[in-house]
Amino acid sequence: xNAIPASHSIQNAATKxxxxxxxxxxxxxxxxxxxxxxxxxxxxxKGEFVSxxxxxxxxxxxxxxxLAGLTPVSLGxxxxxxxxxxxxxxxxGVVFQQDxxxxxxxxLENILLQAEIRxxxxxxxxxxxxxxxxxVSLQDFEGAYPKELSGGxxxxxxxxxxxxxxxxLLLMDEPFGALDAMTRDxxxxxxxxxxxxxxxxxxxxxxxxxxxxxxxxxxxVMSPRPGRIERIIEIDLPRPRRLAMREDPKFTAxxxxxxxxxxxxxxxxxxx
Amino acid sequence: xxxxAQDQIERQPSRIDRILASVPPAFWTLAVLLFLxxxxxxxxxxxxxxxxxxxxxxxxxxxxxxxxxxxxxVTLGEVLFGFLCAVAVGVPLAVMIVYSRFMEKAVYPLxxxxxxxxxxxxAPLMLTWFGYGIAPKIVIVVLLSFFPIVINSVMGLxxxxxxxxxxxxxxxxxxxxxxxxxxxxxxxxxxxxxxKLATALSVIGAIVAEFIGADKGLGYLILxxxxxxxxxxxxxxxxxxxxxxxxFFVALEQIERxxxxxxxxxxxxxxx
Numbered sequence: 306x307n308a309i310p311a312s313h314s315i316q317n318a319a320t321k322x323x324x325x326x327x328x329x330x331x332x333x334x335x336x337x338x339x340x341x342x343x344x345x346x347x348x349x350x351k352g353e354f355v356s357x358x359x360x361x362x363x364x365x366x367x368x369x370x371x372l373a374g375l376t377p378v379s380l381g382x383x384x385x386x387x388x389x390x391x392x393x394x395x396x397x398g399v400v401f402q403q404d405x406x407x408x409x410x411x412x413l414e415n416i417l418l419q420a421e422i423r424x425x426x427x428x429x430x431x432x433x434x435x436x437x438x439x440x441v442s443l444q445d446f447e448g449a450y451p452k453e454l455s456g457g458x459x460x461x462x463x464x465x466x467x468x469x470x471x472x473x474l475l476l477m478d479e480p481f482g483a484l485d486a487m488t489r490d491x492x493x494x495x496x497x498x499x500x501x502x503x504x505x506x507x508x509x510x511x512x513x514x515x516x517x518x519x520x521x522x523x524x525x526v527m528s529p530r531p532g533r534i535e536r537i538i539e540i541d542l543p544r545p546r547r548l549a550m551r552e553d554p555k556f557t558a559x560x561x562x563x564x565x566x567x568x569x570x571x572x573x574x575x576x577x
Numbered sequence: 578x579x580x581x582a583q584d585q586i587e588r589q590p591s592r593i594d595r596i597l598a599s600v601p602p603a604f605w606t607l608a609v610l611l612f613l614x615x616x617x618x619x620x621x622x623x624x625x626x627x628x629x630x631x632x633x634x635x636x637x638x639x640x641x642x643x644x645x646x647x648x649x650x651v652t653l654g655e656v657l658f659g660f661l662c663a664v665a666v667g668v669p670l671a672v673m674i675v676y677s678r679f680m681e682k683a684v685y686p687l688x689x690x691x692x693x694x695x696x697x698x699x700a701p702l703m704l705t706w707f708g709y710g711i712a713p714k715i716v717i718v719v720l721l722s723f724f725p726i727v728i729n730s731v732m733g734l735x736x737x738x739x740x741x742x743x744x745x746x747x748x749x750x751x752x753x754x755x756x757x758x759x760x761x762x763x764x765x766x767x768x769x770x771x772x773k774l775a776t777a778l779s780v781i782g783a784i785v786a787e788f789i790g791a792d793k794g795l796g797y798l799i800l801x802x803x804x805x806x807x808x809x810x811x812x813x814x815x816x817x818x819x820x821x822x823x824x825f826f827v828a829l830e831q832i833e834r835x836x837x838x839x840x841x842x843x844x845x846x847x848x849x
Contacts, residue, residue, distance in 0.1 A: 375746055375747065393747060393749060394747070395748060397747065398747075399747040401744070403740055405738070405741055405743075405744045407762065408839055410839075419748055422745070423749065
């Protein structure tokens, strides 16, 4: 198994699409300074699916916010391609834990919001939106309002919205965290299908071990307070991924390894 | 995955049920109350200059319609024009309060505090300042009705979630786009709630203004009829005032239906 310590994950410049170098993030709260992230170093290849796995409060969502340029880094720098991220990174597509659908817009209108804001060609955008809806089996719901959709459907719409402008980078912050287990399985498959069809890099935040293994090329393990990269694990499973792979001995070996890491970090305590 | 259809297991309604259901229940309550009124006035032989029967009031409306109607139009004009002025002042003021820290900290508290002043008490002052014509009526209507418009608009404009702002920024939206595409539509239901509260207050404002000094309008008619002990005419005017209030409210609800269709649709669906 390819367990590489974080500090050794240096790749050559050609394969390094996203470079997070010595990034720290601190917040001022009423009770004092919170070190959300400390000395994060991570390089991501173009087209790679990277999951960040960790317990609540390990700063993984903060890391996504930094990549989206929605909060500034306190120290260090983030480069995406040739671009230094120091403001909202409008090239990325972002999916939040909540679907953030606008309740006054229908499914199609919610997706097209992306094109309206970017002042893109609306005819082309509508075509692309319909095509995306079809890929997630929502072609019959383009005229429905968010209130008329289930949680899983809503999150699929929000993923379509994030992909409308063909972003080279997709940022996802626990997008399936609020969904039931079965819907979650289906959405993972839907997401992988969309990824296969849209050449892009995916940065995926989760606190589910199987989800991280199932989706990713690499899993970044984070430890809490202050948020630090504990380990990076390459997931050597063939694509396309299938649900049955979760019973594969290789898959269970990854699960065991990751569980052991969290146990050693004190995230899991089994004695009672 | 289809939205759940409601009422599938309800019993089949009979024909009488359907006829009864087509009339709003409140209508029956009103009919019973009017009947009791009519009956008790006749049974107890209450003199008409104390309490006229509903039938006498209707008779008065018909016989005196040629004077009631033009005066009702005057009052209606004051109500509508005053209300529109209140909207024109209230909504932009709310936008300024939400967008400007100075307005929020230095002006908004004063607006809230000013509501402890009973506006009816300062109404005579308006007469002194603005004369005898339509101007003081409009000012009094605005004074009474603009507050709920401001409060509800501020509430609505502030109800934009942090995620919505993140989303808009991740799309590269300008401040202008964030306002038109996110904040304002999100605020509309709340703004309409304020407008509906303001309808009743604008009617009160117009009548109070007419009480203080007018030579036309329903408020004026009430004063004259009172001086002549014509109680039926007073009631007839009150009926018309209520009619103005109800029609105004209903008209606003229709506008809301068009402006906020997603809300109307979700209630007819009975979900959520």
